Amino acid sequence: MRNDVLVDEFATVQAAIDTAVDMDVIELSDGTYTGDGNRDLDTQGKSVTVRSAGGDPGLVVLDCGGSAASPHRAFHFQSGETSETVIEDLTIRGGYAENGGGIRCSGASPLLENVRFENCAASADGGGIACVSHSSPVLTGVSFEGCSAGDKGGGLYATDFSSPVMTGCGFTGNQAGTRGGGAIFTVNSFPTLEDCSFTCNTASLGGGLAIVYSYGPVSGCTICGNTASEGAGMYLRGNVQATFTNCTVAGNSTTGGGGAVSVLVNSDPAFEHCLVAFDSIGPGVAVDATSTATFTCSDIYGNTGGDWQGAIAGQMGVSGNICQDPLFCGLADGVLTLDYTSPCLPGAGRRIRPSCSFPARWRCTTGPSA
Numbered sequence: 001m002r003n004d005v006l007v008d009e010f011a012t013v014q015a016a017i018d019t020a021v022d023m024d025v026i027e028l029s030d031g032t033y034t035g036d037g038n039r040d041l042d043t044q045g046k047s048v049t050v051r052s053a054g055g056d057p058g059l060v061v062l063d064c065g066g067s068a069a070s071p072h073r074a075f076h077f078q079s080g081e082t083s084e085t086v087i088e089d090l091t092i093r094g095g096y097a098e099n100g101g102g103i104r105c106s107g108a109s110p111l112l113e114n115v116r117f118e119n120c121a122a123s124a125d126g127g128g129i130a131c132v133s134h135s136s137p138v139l140t141g142v143s144f145e146g147c148s149a150g151d152k153g154g155g156l157y158a159t160d161f162s163s164p165v166m167t168g169c170g171f172t173g174n175q176a177g178t179r180g181g182g183a184i185f186t187v188n189s190f191p192t193l194e195d196c197s198f199t200c201n202t203a204s205l206g207g208g209l210a211i212v213y214s215y216g217p218v219s220g221c222t223i224c225g226n227t228a229s230e231g232a233g234m235y236l237r238g239n240v241q242a243t244f245t246n247c248t249v250a251g252n253s254t255t256g257g258g259g260a261v262s263v264l265v266n267s268d269p270a271f272e273h274c275l276v277a278f279d280s281i282g283p284g285v286a287v288d289a290t291s292t293a294t295f296t297c298s299d300i301y302g303n304t305g306g307d308w309q310g311a312i313a314g315q316m317g318v319s320g321n322i323c324q325d326p327l328f329c330g331l332a333d334g335v336l337t338l339d340y341t342s343p344c345l346p347g348a349g350r351r352i353r354p355s356c357s358f359p360a361r362w363r364c365t366t367g368p369s370a
Helices: 013-019 310-315
Strands: 004-006 025-028 031-033 049-052 060-063 075-077 086-088 091-093 096-099 103-106 111-113 116-118 121-125 129-132 138-140 143-145 156-158 165-167 170-172 184-187 192-194 197-199 209-212 217-219 222-224 234-237 243-245 248-250 261-264 270-272 275-277 285-287 294-296 299-301 328-330 335-338
Touching: 013 025, 285 310, 294 310
Parallel strands: 004 025, 025 049, 031 060, 049 086, 060 091, 075 103, 086 111, 091 116, 096 121, 103 129, 111 138, 116 143, 129 156, 138 165, 143 170, 156 184, 165 192, 170 197, 184 209, 192 217, 197 222, 209 234, 217 243, 222 248, 234 261, 243 270, 248 275, 261 285, 270 294, 275 299
Antiparallel strands: 328 335
């Protein structure tokens, strides 16, 4: 039987969790929760929900107060939690740990909905979240802003055959150090990303995404305004077999000679209905001699270092691929929908193959066909 438990009835959030049983809902009143008992929380494998009472994540904050001298995170899931353990409508702020500054999942797969990570940091990996030991959390509507990692995955890091599933998540202004992945770094993992956005993240490699020895579908994602020396949008290295569908990589800045999308070391990703446009320094796509990249119904255009060049030059004009201005509604403002006259939309009359038109939801919200 479900019971609703108000945290106000207990001294701390942890005290409420300790008392709860499976199916209980622990509700937090509006406010900022600090100090021991309100950080380093352990749900102990229980199928419980921890959420804000009012449903507004901006009004309920777990302020971890973590630092290098005194590391603290919000939650450590380590007891086989499943999607029946739910964290919902909260902000996690100021966490700091070696791995997983905000949350660490070790052999656990909780459900996070409408959670915000703000200014969390890891000295090594996963400024916001670290997923290790076959962890497969489900993240829906989760945002990462201003998080950082000294090595990999400013927002999220996944390894050890973990399979995080992310839908409608946003990564803004995150950064990573030595090995990159300003927003996300996955290695030996199977992530799924759908309708996520990656904006203004920075790293040495992979300003937006760094996917290494990993598989998994990526669809409907926008990757804009990120910066890295190689792979400002995406850095794909080491037998990456991922598929990318209906994704936009635009307005990124590759400073060290690699592409906005860099494909390296025996990788063979496939791209369908994708736009790669307006990298300010590098080429759109750079593929090394050991790898391939297959494009279908895609538009690569306006990249300073070249468009359909190098290993992908022969794909221009076949399989519905084009090199035309996609006519973004407002790239400078991060608006990546398309003008109604875009060659990528139905009825424009300038695409290579009618079946290659992009979804109607890509249209601007104003204009004759909006």
